[in-house]
Amino acid sequence: MNLKCAAVLICLLIFATSACNDDDTAQPNTSTLQPVGASSHDFLSDENYESLNIEIQYMTGYEPSSAVLNSLESFLSTILNKPAGIVFIKNEIVAEGKTTYSAADIRALEQIKRTQYTSNKNIAAYFIFLDGGYSEDSSSSKVLGIAYQNSSMAIFQKTIESLSGGIGQPSTNLLSSTVTQHEFGHILGLVNNGTDMVAQHQDVPHGKHCDDADCLMYWTVENSNNLADLLGMSSPPSLDTNCLADLKANGGK
Structure with a gap:
């Protein structure tokens, strides 16, 4: 092979390598592209991961309060086996200014x-607080x-x-805390969605929710139908005994 051909071949190899690297960095982290509940055991137990990082991204003007995050940490600390602790990483992102967001928009x-992202002995979770419905x-x-x-x-x-903080409404901190903890309950596989049930308590007509109306995982908690039930409460509803038994059987405390 003459020098001219060798130089061309080297250039082609460099271009091909650069193109592959660009494609790789453009891909999403595939560990996060699994169904809800698929990582429930890893979140609950210390078998593979001993600590938890929770990334909190919020759009300008919609930062969750320290009270909401403290309540979430307290909730998780009672049910997760994470001896190396739970850490919050919080940062602001530019508001999109959209009236509504679809699941595809959010992804x-x-x-x-x-x-x-999850690495070594640390598992990661992600919240995004949005400026629209x-x-x-x-x-x-x-x-x-x-x-x-x-x-x-x-x-x-x-x-x-828009639905809290006024006369006849629950406090914003209470409503935010309740919804945040309910959604993390789904990440932990509740109800019957990655974490098996010890006893039957799924409210099948309402999907992956608990049939106990007083439980954090009752179906109305994640929508506006639950607001009256929170009046007079100072903290979010608790998980009922069935949900707690499920989590413990799947590696939780």
């Missing part, structure tokens, strides 16, 4: 914005939060704030 935002809202019911992948949750904070 696309996460792929661009998310920075924390959900595309599947109706005139009679507003969705307050969704869990949409194995480690990913969205909170429709603008909707929450």
Whole structure:
């Protein structure tokens, strides 16, 4: 092979390598593209992961309060086996200014914005607090939060704030805390969605929810139908004994 041909071949190899690297970096982290509940055991137990990082991304003007995050940490600390602790990584992102977001919109935002992923002995979860409502809202019911992948949750904070904090309404901190913890319950596989039931308690007509109306995992908790039930409460509803038994059997405390 002469020098001219060798130089051309080297250039082609460099170009091909660069193109492959660019393609790789453009791909989403595949560990986050699994169904809700698929990583429940890893979140609950210390078998594979001893610590938890929770990335909190919020759109400008919709930052969750320290009270909401403290309540979430307290809730998780009582049920997760994470001896190395739970850490929050919080950062602001530019508001999109959209009236509503679909699940596809939210997934696309996460792929661009998310920075924390599971590695070594640390598992990562992701929240995005949005400046709009959900595309599947109706005139009679507003969705307050969704869990949409194995480690990913969205909170429709603008909707929450519009339905809380006023006369005859629950406090914004209480409603935000309740929805945030409910969605994490889905990430942990509740109900019958990655974490098996010890005893039957799934409210089948309402999907992956508990049949106990007083439980955190009751179906109305993640939508506007639950607001009256929170009046007079100072903290979010608790998980009932059936949900707690399920989590413990799947590696939780």
